[in-house]
Amino acid sequence: MACFEMHVKLLNRFVRPKINLFRTIVAQQLEYREHGDPPSVVKLTNHTLQPIRADEVRYKVMAATINPADINTIQGIYPIKPPLPAVGGMEGVLRIEEVGSGVWDLAVGDWAIPSPAGFGTWRTDGIAPRTDLIKISNKLSIVQAATLAVNPSTAYRMLKDFVDLTPGDVVIQNGANSAVGQLVIQLCRHFNVSTVNLIRDGKADEKETKDYLGELGADVVLTETEFKRKVRSLFEKMASPKLALNCVSGRGIVYMAGCLAPKGKLVTYGGMSKQPLHVPTGAFIFKEIQLHGFWMTSWNRDPANAVKRRKMLDVLTQLSLDGKLQPVKYQLVPFKEYQQAIEATAAGHGRKKILVFEWCETLNGACCSAVNEAFSGSSVPC
Incomplete structure (x- = not known):
């Protein structure tokens, strides 16, 4: 018994009860x-x-x-x-x-x-x-x-994944004053790619919006009605777009798709008008344009894109730190x-x-x- 008691005392001396240091949060x-x-x-x-x-x-x-x-x-x-x-x-x-x-x-x-x-x-x-x-x-x-994760990444991927854009190329987009639209403008400016930017008709702050997008780097800003009226003369002065970015859909897409260069690509990432996508048959047949959809969440889910995602975030971070992306x-x-x-x-x-x-x-x-x-x-x- 004495021996047992001695062992207990030794255990109590060297073995301490486990203390839970976790504080309730x-x-x-x-x-x-x-x-x-x-x-x-x-x-x-x-x-x-x-x-x-x-x-x-x-x-x-x-x-x-x-x-x-x-x-x-x-x-x-x-x-x-x-x-x-x-x-x-x-x-x-x-x-x-x-x-x-x-x-x-x-x-x-x-x-x-x-x-x-x-x-x-x-x-x-x-x-x-x-x-x-x-x-x-x-x-x-x-x-x-x-x-960082949603809008800049969406803009970056659409500019990188569908067309091999080079300096001097042209991108056209609707919803240009949306969050993604503004980031497309800034990224294109960094890539030395020109942008034609469409905004909806009837905005009370139309002039302010055009001026602001111009400050971000937009080359051309037009309302949808202005674009329909000027589309032919516009692309007599600049190259036809290789890439069109659509977040609106509806009948206005007829004019965007129609102005694409041969084998140009129309990428849809939204449908703010809640209307179907209207694309001219002639552009499909004679220009061989292509239609694509893009959803950032789906791209992120693909394990094959993990390394690209890390590199993209690093690029966007550096552009932000350099003041080139606001x-x-x-x-x-x-x-x-x-x-x-x-x-x-x-x-x-x-x-x-x-x-x-x-x-x-x-x-x-x-x-x-x-x-x-x-x-x-x-x-x-x-």
Whole structure:
């Protein structure tokens, strides 16, 4: 018995009880439990985070965008349908707060963006597998980082994957004042490719829009009606486009497709008019033009594109750091004012909305001063 007691004392001396150092973290998130009208079905809820596993990381969200695709996902009309209940938001920038024991290529303080669509960025904190994150440079502004994954990538891929564009070539696009359209203009300027840019008729700020697109690098900006009237004379002065980018569809495509060079390509990535695609039969037969569809999410899902995606993000990052690629006009909105931001995006009003978080005010140099102003009482347009 004495021998047994001695062994117990020795064990108690050298073996300490395991202490759980995990502190409880309660995250807030914008969740929807059913599909429907986004302002009605999205609710602010609390979620307690669990300890991370070896292959996981814990993060804080620095900024998260509200895109039309997010609205359509919540409505249930987008091809991506996360299991319910789901957290909104496909795009944003995260800061790593904790890494699992099996994660070697991310460290606390690193920045990352989500890899899969439907990630759920409308939250304060979260936990994700390392494989769901892509590390990015923390030299970017928060806005540059938060908006890197969707629109710049879409514009870049469409310019790179369908036609081998060289300096002096021409690209034509409709919806030129859309987010992707503005980035197409800037990238073409960098590639020394000319752009013909179409905007819809009847815009109250038509002159301001034309001037702004010109500042971004647009060579020609016309309304759809102006283009129909000038299409013949226009391409007597410049080369016929090798590539046409369409996010509108409808009958106006007849004129875009008709002006393409022989074997030119029309790439459709949206259908804002909600009308079918109208393409002239003659252009198919006598010019042998080709039609393609493009969806960034589908491209990202293909494992064969992983290396291309990394290289693309590096190129876009460097262009942003060099000042050659600027985000579209945006409005920073405090996270707790999400309701108004969702309503405005759903209605198609105003600038791009980016949710920001109060904790970012403490990051020296990581946030633009507008983030601080956003928490001083009102949303801030930039």
